Amino acid sequence: MAKAKPKAGAPKAVAPNKTAKSDMDGVMALDLPAAELTPQVAAYFAKCEEKIGFVPNVLRAYTHDMAKFDAFSLFYNDLMLAPSGLSKLEREMISVVVSSENKCFYCLTAHGEAVRRLSGDPKLGEMLVMNYRAADLPDRQRAMLDFAVKLTKEPWAIEERDRAGLRKAGFSDRDIWDIGATASFFNMTNRMASAVDMRPNDEYHAAAR
Numbered sequence: 001m002a003k004a005k006p007k008a009g010a011p012k013a014v015a016p017n018k019t020a021k022s023d024m025d026g027v028m029a030l031d032l033p034a035a036e037l038t039p040q041v042a043a044y045f046a047k048c049e050e051k052i053g054f055v056p057n058v059l060r061a062y063t064h065d066m067a068k069f070d071a072f073s074l075f076y077n078d079l080m081l082a083p084s085g086l087s088k089l090e091r092e093m094i095s096v097v098v099s100s101e102n103k104c105f106y107c108l109t110a111h112g113e114a115v116r117r118l119s120g121d122p123k124l125g126e127m128l129v130m131n132y133r134a135a136d137l138p139d140r141q142r143a144m145l146d147f148a149v150k151l152t153k154e155p156w157a158i159e160e161r162d163r164a165g166l167r168k169a170g171f172s173d174r175d176i177w178d179i180g181a182t183a184s185f186f187n188m189t190n191r192m193a194s195a196v197d198m199r200p201n202d203e204y205h206a207a208a209r
Helices: 039-052 057-064 066-081 088-102 105-119 122-130 139-153 160-168 173-195
Strands: none
Touching: 039 057, 039 066, 057 066, 057 105, 066 088, 066 173, 088 105, 088 122, 088 139, 088 173, 105 122, 105 173, 139 160, 139 173, 160 173
């Protein structure tokens, strides 16, 4: 059967442009266009550039939806930077150990750098990434990380004796809340980063070594 000829003047089919650059190239696997930054977010990004020299890709990934960006960044900053009985380093240690259990490439890279930088000990960062039990940690921090790992692997098995163990190690009930909140947050972000194949900024790899 003869093929029908296209009608004169009919528009030709155009192949999709495979080389078009996405807002999320090098950030994640989803092609979600970035929204227009609010003045507050633009100022936040400028502060990131000034302080660390780049904008973390996890923040760029959330720019497709400013409401989600605000919710994520507000919760993260309160959890990781606000006053707490846990030091900033201890909160980063939890993030790395949880991310190690979940094999999250983004969070291990980004927060492994934070542990190296805050501790001044590159070996500690590597040990927490690979196996925190290899590190010579104070009893307080070992108890904290054991709890975070159990909460990650067997959340249904957490019981009063686990909380009692943290109190014995010197943590207050508010500290226990913060340990649980930090471990829980990174279990969520690990899964989200894996779901969208989020990629860490190249700058993290060589920093604080």
